[in-house]
Amino acid sequence: MEKPQMELWYTERQTPNHGITTKINKTLHHEVTDFQSLDVIETEQFGNMLVLDGMVMTTDIDEFVYHEMITHIAMNTHPNPKNVLVVGGGDGGVIREILKHSSVEKAVLAEIDGGVIEASKKYFPEIASGLFGDARVDIQVADGIKHIAENKNKYDVIMVDSTEPVGPAVGLFEKGFYEGIREALKEDGIMVAQTESPWFNRDLIRRVFADLSATFPITRLYTASIPTYPSGLWSFTIGSKKHDPLAVDVQELPALDTKYYRPEIHKTVFELPQFVRELTVKEEK
Amino acid sequence: MEKPQMELWYTERQTPNHGITTKINKTLHHEVTDFQSLDVIETEQFGNMLVLDGMVMTTDIDEFVYHEMITHIAMNTHPNPKNVLVVGGGDGGVIREILKHSSVEKAVLAEIDGGVIEASKKYFPEIASGLFGDARVDIQVADGIKHIAENKNKYDVIMVDSTEPVGPAVGLFEKGFYEGIREALKEDGIMVAQTESPWFNRDLIRRVFADLSATFPITRLYTASIPTYPSGLWSFTIGSKKHDPLAVDVQELPALDTKYYRPEIHKTVFELPQFVRELTVKEEK
Numbered sequence: 001m002e003k004p005q006m007e008l009w010y011t012e013r014q015t016p017n018h019g020i021t022t023k024i025n026k027t028l029h030h031e032v033t034d035f036q037s038l039d040v041i042e043t044e045q046f047g048n049m050l051v052l053d054g055m056v057m058t059t060d061i062d063e064f065v066y067h068e069m070i071t072h073i074a075m076n077t078h079p080n081p082k083n084v085l086v087v088g089g090g091d092g093g094v095i096r097e098i099l100k101h102s103s104v105e106k107a108v109l110a111e112i113d114g115g116v117i118e119a120s121k122k123y124f125p126e127i128a129s130g131l132f133g134d135a136r137v138d139i140q141v142a143d144g145i146k147h148i149a150e151n152k153n154k155y156d157v158i159m160v161d162s163t164e165p166v167g168p169a170v171g172l173f174e175k176g177f178y179e180g181i182r183e184a185l186k187e188d189g190i191m192v193a194q195t196e197s198p199w200f201n202r203d204l205i206r207r208v209f210a211d212l213s214a215t216f217p218i219t220r221l222y223t224a225s226i227p228t229y230p231s232g233l234w235s236f237t238i239g240s241k242k243h244d245p246l247a248v249d250v251q252e253l254p255a256l257d258t259k260y261y262r263p264e265i266h267k268t269v270f271e272l273p274q275f276v277r278e279l280t281v282k283e284e285k
Numbered sequence: 286m287e288k289p290q291m292e293l294w295y296t297e298r299q300t301p302n303h304g305i306t307t308k309i310n311k312t313l314h315h316e317v318t319d320f321q322s323l324d325v326i327e328t329e330q331f332g333n334m335l336v337l338d339g340m341v342m343t344t345d346i347d348e349f350v351y352h353e354m355i356t357h358i359a360m361n362t363h364p365n366p367k368n369v370l371v372v373g374g375g376d377g378g379v380i381r382e383i384l385k386h387s388s389v390e391k392a393v394l395a396e397i398d399g400g401v402i403e404a405s406k407k408y409f410p411e412i413a414s415g416l417f418g419d420a421r422v423d424i425q426v427a428d429g430i431k432h433i434a435e436n437k438n439k440y441d442v443i444m445v446d447s448t449e450p451v452g453p454a455v456g457l458f459e460k461g462f463y464e465g466i467r468e469a470l471k472e473d474g475i476m477v478a479q480t481e482s483p484w485f486n487r488d489l490i491r492r493v494f495a496d497l498s499a500t501f502p503i504t505r506l507y508t509a510s511i512p513t514y515p516s517g518l519w520s521f522t523i524g525s526k527k528h529d530p531l532a533v534d535v536q537e538l539p540a541l542d543t544k545y546y547r548p549e550i551h552k553t554v555f556e557l558p559q560f561v562r563e564l565t566v567k568e569e570k
Contacts, residue, residue: 011306015330016308016329017307017308017328017329017330018305018306018307018308018328018329018330018331019305019306019307020303020304020305020306021296021303021304021305021306022302022303022304023301023302023303043302043303044301044302044303045300045302045303046303062484064560065558198510199347199510199512223510224558225483225484225508225510225516225517225518225558226517227484227516227517227518231510231512231517232510232511232512232516232517232518233510233512233517233518258559259558259559259560260558260559260560261558261559262556262558262559262562264556265556265557265558268553268556271547271549271550271553272550273350273509273510273544273545273546273547273550274543274544274545274546274547275349275544275545277547
């Protein structure tokens with residue numbers, strides 16, 4: 001007979017009044033880096049889980065959704081992405097997805113917190129696989145805002161893989177940052193940012209969409225299902241100088257080894273439910 | 286200065302190892318009916334919440350997704366739905382949505398638990414609005430399985446708005462029940478059932494899809510975002526004798542007063558992410 005054991009549950013208050021709770025086997029890692037509190041816990045339901053400042057960033061089980069969906073829509077919209085920048089994204093999952101595109105010559109990671117990179121290599125080797133020695137990858141432990149300011153007309157695609165807009169990531173949700181990204185992109189460049197939950201962060205999504213609309217000729221919002229993120233529904237916003245994700249010929253898209261993204265959903269993810277679509281339409285409240 | 290107060294949180298273990306937790310102001314209602322435990326709680330995040338046997342059934346804030354999405358896909362696929370049956374659905378939300386279709390002559394509710402109907406009328410008057418005296422509505426406190434067995438060639442659309450497949454709802458997920466529905470439908474009838482989470486209930490979805498594929502010539506799976514349901518992603522499965530939701534001319538669909546459903550998403554919700562699509566494809570595992 002098994003002896004009764006203490007149960008440990010990790011609870012994230014995703015809003016002041018609501019959250020998720022998940023059973024954990026043990027804490028694998030805890031540190032306070034120069035930028036944030038960093039924990040890795042082993043959960044029963046979602047495998048290893050990376051938690052920054054008390055917020056779930058990624059897990060073994062559902063990481064594929066976020067990493068594929070922030071990456072492949074933009075990459076498959078640009079006809080020939082060679083130079084790609086990831087701002088944030090220290091876990092390496094976006095880099096791994098970028099490297100699935102054969103056109104890529106250089107993938108730069110500008111992650112402000114080296115602790116995230118090291119912890120991910122150790123506890124999430126599958127997610128961080130792109131960080132181990134691919135010659136196309138340039139890992140920079142650096143402030144993404146500074147990197148953007150110092151690079152002009154350089155990138156085909158820029159992905160803003162940030163934490164929530166608190167702590168080190170606040171500046172990554174500001175209009176001036178998006179204007180910097182516009183300058184860092186080539187004349188037909190495209191950017192994408194994670195922009196939180198359409199259920200819980202409606203004002204933020206509306207503001208970012210308006211800021212990107214004022215900065216880029218083409219702005220688009222899409223969503224994906226991520227169970228460990230607040231509400232389970234997550235949004236991404238695209239700003240593009242020339243190429244429209246809705247103008248892509250999906251029949252021509254290359255097959256990719258993916259678990260969420262399919263060429264067949266490349267356009268359909270932009271057909272939003274009414275309560276999400278409202279966030280993108282000026283005339284409606 | 287406010288005095289400190291006791292905090293009450295309701296936690297649902299949606300799986301043995303994972304769940305949601307939500308702050309409540311008070312319990313509005315508790316009873317044990319002949320069929321299940323029934324609670325209504327007032328939450329901070331989601332307004333009033335109906336809980337059956339410890340599982341969230343609906344809330345003021347996100348109820349529109351489930352009720353619109355189980356209803357309008359099937360209703361807008363059938364060219365002229367006059368007679369409609371809801372099995373379960375005692376909260377009345379599906380009836381409310383059905384009544385938005387002007388073709389409807391009769392909407393029958395077969396709910397086994399009268400306690401759900403009464404509690405919903407009292408605590409969810411907006412959801413239950415269709416249960417208050419519309420002459421087209423026939424409310425029967427009755428076993429849906431028995432109702433199906435006793436009615437042949439009668440309905441244009443049948444919706445299975447069940448609880449989880451435990452307790453009173455077990456029989457609503459069995460192949461024999463779907464065969465009964467086929468007989469209760471007219472020759473061009475269509476059915477839809479809620480079929481749980483593609484993240485947590487993969488075996489169930491795969492089995493129901495296979496059973497419906499063996500029962501109807503047309504079977505389709507689609508999803509919607511429901512934050513208070515396990516994983517935040519919910520699936521619905523359609524079985525149809527003649528009309529294919531993917532063959533609808535969305536330009537011809539009537540405008541409806543809805544917050545999630547739009548004619549523009551009528552077909553796109555069937556383009557599934559790869560890990561969900563796998564559940565519908567025999568050749569793949």
